[in-house]
Amino acid sequence: MLKFVLKRLGLALSQMFAISVLAFSLLYLAAGDIARTIMGENATQEQVALKRHELGLDQPLVERYVHWLTSALHGDLGTSYFTSQGVAQALWSRLPVTLTLLIGVTVLSGIVAFALGIAAGVRRGWLDKLVQLLSVLGYALPGFLAALFLVLTFSLNLGWLPATGFIPLTTSFTGWISTITLPIVALSLGPIASVAQQVRGAVIDVLRQDYIRTLRSRGLTEWEVILKHVVRNASGAGLTVLGLQFAGLLGGAIVVEQIFALPGLGTVAITYTSRGDIPVVMGLLLVTSLIVAVVNLLVDVGVGLLNPKVRVA
Amino acid sequence: MSGPIPSAPSVRPVRADSAARRFVRNPLAMGAVVILVVLVLASAFAPLLTDQGPNFSSLRQAFLAPFSPNHLLGTDSVGRDLLSRILFGGRISLLGAVLALGVAALIGIPAGLLAGYYAGWFDSVSVWSSNLVQSLPGIVVLLAVRAVLGPSIWISMTVYGVILSPGFYRVVRTSVINVRKELYVDAARVSGLSDAAIIGRHILTVVRAPTIIQAALLTGIALAIQSGLEFLGVGDNSVPSWGNILNEGFRNIYREPVMLVWPSLAIGLTCAALVILGNGLRDALEEHGTSSGRSRRRRRARAAAAEPAVSAAEPAETFAIPGSGAISAAPAPERPVDLDALLVVRGLTVGYGSDDSLKVVVHDLDLHVREGEVLGLVGESGSGKTQTAFSVLGLLPAGGRVLSGSITFRGHEVIGLPATRLRRLRGDGFAYIPQEPMSNLDPSFRIGSQLVAPMRRKLGIGKAEAEQRALALLERVGIREPRRTFDAYPHQISGGMAQRVLIAGAVSCNPQLLIADEPTTALDVTVQAEVLSLLRDLQREYRMGIVLVTHNFGVVADICDRVAVMQNGTIVETADVETIFASPRHPYTQMLLGATLEGAPSRVALDAAREALS
Numbered sequence: 001m002l003k004f005v006l007k008r009l010g011l012a013l014s015q016m017f018a019i020s021v022l023a024f025s026l027l028y029l030a031a032g033d034i035a036r037t038i039m040g041e042n043a044t045q046e047q048v049a050l051k052r053h054e055l056g057l058d059q060p061l062v063e064r065y066v067h068w069l070t071s072a073l074h075g076d077l078g079t080s081y082f083t084s085q086g087v088a089q090a091l092w093s094r095l096p097v098t099l100t101l102l103i104g105v106t107v108l109s110g111i112v113a114f115a116l117g118i119a120a121g122v123r124r125g126w127l128d129k130l131v132q133l134l135s136v137l138g139y140a141l142p143g144f145l146a147a148l149f150l151v152l153t154f155s156l157n158l159g160w161l162p163a164t165g166f167i168p169l170t171t172s173f174t175g176w177i178s179t180i181t182l183p184i185v186a187l188s189l190g191p192i193a194s195v196a197q198q199v200r201g202a203v204i205d206v207l208r209q210d211y212i213r214t215l216r217s218r219g220l221t222e223w224e225v226i227l228k229h230v231v232r233n234a235s236g237a238g239l240t241v242l243g244l245q246f247a248g249l250l251g252g253a254i255v256v257e258q259i260f261a262l263p264g265l266g267t268v269a270i271t272y273t274s275r276g277d278i279p280v281v282m283g284l285l286l287v288t289s290l291i292v293a294v295v296n297l298l299v300d301v302g303v304g305l306l307n308p309k310v311r312v313a
Numbered sequence: 314m315s316g317p318i319p320s321a322p323s324v325r326p327v328r329a330d331s332a333a334r335r336f337v338r339n340p341l342a343m344g345a346v347v348i349l350v351v352l353v354l355a356s357a358f359a360p361l362l363t364d365q366g367p368n369f370s371s372l373r374q375a376f377l378a379p380f381s382p383n384h385l386l387g388t389d390s391v392g393r394d395l396l397s398r399i400l401f402g403g404r405i406s407l408l409g410a411v412l413a414l415g416v417a418a419l420i421g422i423p424a425g426l427l428a429g430y431y432a433g434w435f436d437s438v439s440v441w442s443s444n445l446v447q448s449l450p451g452i453v454v455l456l457a458v459r460a461v462l463g464p465s466i467w468i469s470m471t472v473y474g475v476i477l478s479p480g481f482y483r484v485v486r487t488s489v490i491n492v493r494k495e496l497y498v499d500a501a502r503v504s505g506l507s508d509a510a511i512i513g514r515h516i517l518t519v520v521r522a523p524t525i526i527q528a529a530l531l532t533g534i535a536l537a538i539q540s541g542l543e544f545l546g547v548g549d550n551s552v553p554s555w556g557n558i559l560n561e562g563f564r565n566i567y568r569e570p571v572m573l574v575w576p577s578l579a580i581g582l583t584c585a586a587l588v589i590l591g592n593g594l595r596d597a598l599e600e601h602g603t604s605s606g607r608s609r610r611r612r613r614a615r616a617a618a619a620e621p622a623v624s625a626a627e628p629a630e631t632f633a634i635p636g637s638g639a640i641s642a643a644p645a646p647e648r649p650v651d652l653d654a655l656l657v658v659r660g661l662t663v664g665y666g667s668d669d670s671l672k673v674v675v676h677d678l679d680l681h682v683r684e685g686e687v688l689g690l691v692g693e694s695g696s697g698k699t700q701t702a703f704s705v706l707g708l709l710p711a712g713g714r715v716l717s718g719s720i721t722f723r724g725h726e727v728i729g730l731p732a733t734r735l736r737r738l739r740g741d742g743f744a745y746i747p748q749e750p751m752s753n754l755d756p757s758f759r760i761g762s763q764l765v766a767p768m769r770r771k772l773g774i775g776k777a778e779a780e781q782r783a784l785a786l787l788e789r790v791g792i793r794e795p796r797r798t799f800d801a802y803p804h805q806i807s808g809g810m811a812q813r814v815l816i817a818g819a820v821s822c823n824p825q826l827l828i829a830d831e832p833t834t835a836l837d838v839t840v841q842a843e844v845l846s847l848l849r850d851l852q853r854e855y856r857m858g859i860v861l862v863t864h865n866f867g868v869v870a871d872i873c874d875r876v877a878v879m880q881n882g883t884i885v886e887t888a889d890v891e892t893i894f895a896s897p898r899h900p901y902t903q904m905l906l907g908a909t910l911e912g913a914p915s916r917v918a919l920d921a922a923r924e925a926l927s
Contacts (some may be wrong), residue, residue: 015445023457030461136592142537144544145577148563152570155814163566210752213708218767218818219740222732228766232757242630244447251452255541259563273460274547281457288450296448307757308802 001304004311008300010295020072023285024065027278037276038081055081068282077283082275087283090268095287097166097264101253102291104184106242109191114231114238116192121234122226123205131196138193143252145187147259154182164261183260187252191245198241201242202234209233236303236310243299245291332522333843334725342593345586356403365394367401367553367806376569386575389561399575402553406536407775409470409554413535414528416474421481422524426512429489430481436486443479451476455542465550466539473538480531484523492519495848522598526591533587540580555579644880654681655858656705658827661711661718663700663882669704673716674700676882682826682858689869690862691905692879698862699748702828705860706745707735722826726791740771744846745823748831750811754803761799764818786817790847809840813847820851826858833868845871866906870894878902 028034035052036043043051052058056067068078077087120131151173155163161182168177207230215225257266265284272280304311336342350693365383377384386395424443428436454476455469462468491903492498492515501511509553515823542548543556550557555576562572663675675697682688690698704710705720720727722742727735739745749755755763764783768774774782780799787795790813798806798814812832819827832848833841849872852859861873869876869890876893878886878901886899897903 015441015448018445019449020384027457027461032461094446136548136588137585139587140533141581142390142541142584144541145581148573148577151566152573156566156570156739209751210747211755213703213710214745214753214818215755215763215767216736216745216816217710217739217745218704219736219822220767221736221770224766224770229755229758233755247448247450250450251538251541254452254456258545269456270545270547273456276460278460281460285453285457289448289454292448309756309804310666 001310004304005301008297012297016289016293019206020069020286020291021065023077023282024068025061027282028061028064031276034081034276034278072286077286078279080272080280082272083279087279090280091265091283091287094263094265094268097262098250098253098266099291100169100180100259101183101257101262101264102246102249103188104180104255105187105191105249107183109188109195110238110242112188113192113195113242114199114235117196117238118203118226118231118234120196121200121203122230124204128200131200135193135197138189139197141189143187143190145256146189147183147256150182151259152184166260166262178262179262183253183256183262187249187256190252191242191249194245195238195241199234199238202237203230206233232306236306239302239306240297243296248293250288250292276286331678332597337591339593339596339879341589342597345589345593348582348586349590351361351406352403352579352586354398356407358402359397359404360795362400363397365396365397366923367393367398368551369397376565376875378569379571387569387571389572390565395558395572395575398553398558399579402555402576403579404902405466405552405554406539406556406579409466410532410536412467412475413470413539414532416471417481418524418528419530419533420475421478422485424478424522425482425485425785426489426493426516426520428487430508430512430516431492432490434500439482439486443482446476447479449476451538452541455538456545456547459542459547464547466543466552466554469548470535470539472873473535477531477535480527480534481524484527485520488520488523489516492516503522515535522594524775526594526598529587529591529594533591536580536587537584539725540576549901564571572756595814601850654683654721655686656680656682656860657719657721659719661701661704661720662716663697663704663713665713665714671716673880675704676714678718678879678882678884679859679878680884680887681885682860683709684825684858685852687852687859687861687873689876690860690879691864691869691876693864693905697882698864698877698879699830700861700882702745702830702860705828706739706743708745740767743826743828744819744822746812746816746819746827746829749835750808750815752804753815754811756803758802759799760801760803760806764799764814767818768821770901780823783817786821787814790814790817790851791825791843792817809836809844812836812840816844816847816851820855823855824857826860827852828862830862831864832861834863848872861903864905866894878905 027110031037033048034057035048036054039048039051049058056064071078075088077091079086080090083090116131116134120128151163154160161178166179169176212225212229215229216222237279253264254266254269256262258270265288268280272284344793371388372394373754374384374388374391377388377392379385379387379395381387383669384394384396386399389398422670455473458469458472463662470575498511498515501515506514539554540556540559543554544560544563546557547559548554559573559576562569562574562576565572572885658678658680661675661678662673664671664673666672675922678701679698680688680690680701690701692698699712700709703713704715705722705727707730709715715728718728722738725740754760761780761783764786765776765779768779768782772779774817784795786801787798792798792810792813798810803811812835819829829848833844836844845868848859851857852872859872861868863869873890875887875889877884878899880901886893886897886902888898893902894906897906
């Protein structure tokens with residue numbers, strides 16, 4: 001198991017490294033004359049050259065990357081071109097809100113999708129048809145449209161929940177719940193649809209396996225067979241899809257944060273990218289891909305724990 | 314939102330005309346096509362449908378409600394006509410999505426073909442890259458692109474095409490790998506066709522269907538991402554797109570929420586239609602039935618491999634007994650049924666399917682097993698032996714049911730018993746040894762826990778005691794290192810050991826009746842003899858009655874007291890083992906015996922039979 005985890009960790013690190021190299025070089029190569037952009041059209045050549053030197057942009061790309069990477073490994077992601085704020089601090093202060101959403105969506109969609117998928121796979125019949133139909137709808141509806149629909153219904157028409165704003169958990173628990181419920185529900189529909197679909201398929205498949213018949217022949221109760229053996233063998237598929245969804249989910253969170261005016265990574269992303277603030281953009285790419293990489297690693301380890309055969313591969 | 318890239322649909326090529334017919338008959342899919350066609354045409358012919366420019370603003374006409382004169386859908390905050398903006402916006406949005414799709418196809422399809430066909434280093438590199446791209450958060454990348462290259466929708470959709478390309482790559486690669494294993498591709502290669510010709514002629518036809526399905530789904534994802542990005546307000550605001558019309562509506566959500574409706578409808582309908590279209594195409598193009606032909610063929614091959622002795626030794630046509638109709642018309646063989654026996658089966662009829670397409674697999678079958686008696690249930694594959702065994706256990710596969718007859722165990726009727734009552738009989742009343750050892754152990758649980766759980770439930774003993782018993786049982790069935798096997802997962806032990814574990818599991822709760830379904834068939838010849846002698850020893854030790862399902866008369870001679878010969882779902886002859894070998898009465902029995910005697914591996918069985926008789 002340790003070997004398996006280390007192998008996966010190595011893979012994740014190699015991908016993180018590749019992403020950082022690609023992003024760094026492409027961003028700086030595509031950006032053009034950054035110092036000129038910052039100083040504006042009216043600045044003199046000397047002023048621009050001075051700025052270029054100040055930002056270290058007169059050094060070769062490779063050297064700049066190595067410098068960036070060493071700092072990044074020490075937790076320093078550089079400084080914003082425009083606000084002189086530390087990138088790491090800017091992202092760090094916004095991360096909790098986005099992470100709250102992501103964890104909330106994972107928990108909610110995990111529970112609902114597994115419950116629906118298992119019920120549909122075991123009971124079949126009308127319940128199965130209903131889950132299939134809901135899956136198509138949930139899959140087809142983009143998260144931000146669902147969010148808009150929820151805002152119109154529950155905030156503007158019914159007035160049950162606030163349309164915008166964020167109340168930290170430390171301030172008020174009920175306030176916190178009321179501000180994150182709608183975004184989490186909106187973002188969960190897609191993952192619920194695809195994970196439920198996968199779990200359902202896997203449950204149907206596992207129920208046809210020979211070992212299920214043998215376990216039943218030993219006199220185990222139906223609950224034991226389903227909750228222990230069927231669920232464990234079927235959950236790898238659902239977990240894998242949840243992992244595959246995660247990159248998309250993160251993008252969805254950034255859009256949905258805007259609808260509910262939540263102070264997460266989305267605000268940083270939009271403000272700084274419109275200005276072309278490359279250190280912030282680079283930091284954002286690094287942090288978001290890191291989140292995805294960590295989640296995928298966790299999913300891999302989880303699937304490995306569930307299925308001993310995977311660990312050998 | 315961007316959703317995962319849908320996993321490879323398992324699709325087999327089918328005749329195009331029947332697929333088209335199936336598709337047209339699917340009302341949901343046809344509805345999706347109509348919606349898409351209307352949206353595309355309306356966008357394409359926007360200038361003909363409205364005489365108002367999408368960017369013509371008139372502040373005096375701002376925030377007009379829908380159905381105002383000249384403004385069917387109303388106007389936005391600067392008085393631009395919403396209908397015109399939606400129509401012209403459709404051009405940008407749909408073209409943008411198609412651009413992303415085109416780029417994705419251009420990268421993903423060739424890469425998938427090359428990786429699947431040539432494998433090797435290109436495959437490893439491209440799988441790694443595809444995983445890398447798939448772990449990128451799409452929206453963040455597009456925001457980064459916007460930061461350095463500006464807000465053009467065409468640039469962002471081109472980049473998104475690259476991010477989408479694994480969607481095509483994976484599907485194409487999987488299909489190519491599957492088809493490369495097929496025989497006709499080898500044949501084409503042997504006959505001297507070039508790689509390009511093989512890809513063109515054989516591979517592309519197989520890749521076509523999954524690629525089309527995937528295209529519909531990926532277009533929907535591209536449109537969703539594009540609208541999300543434009544909705545953030547970081548896009549190009551000089552041209553209308555559904556996303557930025559939505560953004561404009563959202564900024565006025567308190568004043569005029571109805572403005573949100575039109576772009577939402579356009580985006581939502583298109584995305585939903587594309588998903589439904591994709592599903593409809595999958596249903597139409599997939600081979601009829603649930604599993605693909607390939608896996609079915611593989612399963613059949615495995616089943617055939619599992620039944621070597623009779624079916625392999627003897628050509629199949631010998632089983633089509635000449636004049637078998639005359640035999641079934643002959644007077645029914647006597648039915649000696651001992652009503653006080655441990656297990657009594659009378660008139661059992663088992664069928665599959667619904668009433669209008671019923672397939673009867675066991676017909677009016679009688680048998681009985683006394684305490685401590687071993688009954689061999691013999692017949693070729695497909696004769697209904699296993700279905701009979703499953704009926705006794707109450708574990709017929711889905712779709713199968715007992716149509717009539719009675720099964721009594723220790724004098725109590727089992728058929729029609731509620732599931733909970735029936736479950737109480739399993740494990741300690743009757744137990745089951747399956748044919749295929751490896752597929753009958755749950756791969757995710759340690760062997761020990763699979764032995765302990767039933768004992769704790771059936772015998773009501775504690776964990777430690779159950780563990781002790783399990784270890785003793787493992788030792789009893791001849792496993793040298795019980796502790797190690799107890800802690801092992803099924804994939805870590807051999808087939809012979811797995812069968813011993815299954816036997817240990819079957820006898821763990823002291824059953825009175827053991828149903829063994831070809832318990833030695835899947836094992837090596839040397840292991841077969843050991844397992845059989847173990848079974849015989851255990852039978853004497855526990856005084857169990859056994860129904861031994863087999864096609865092998867060697868096994869019968871070795872262990873059985875009595876034999877019931879089955880053909881076409883019914884028993885044609887029942888007799889003591891000596892009588893069967895000495896003077897088989899039914900021609901089918903004679904033929905089966907003949908087949909066994911002629912087969913090379915059965916020489917051993919013959920000797921065993923002689924020994925048993927002497």
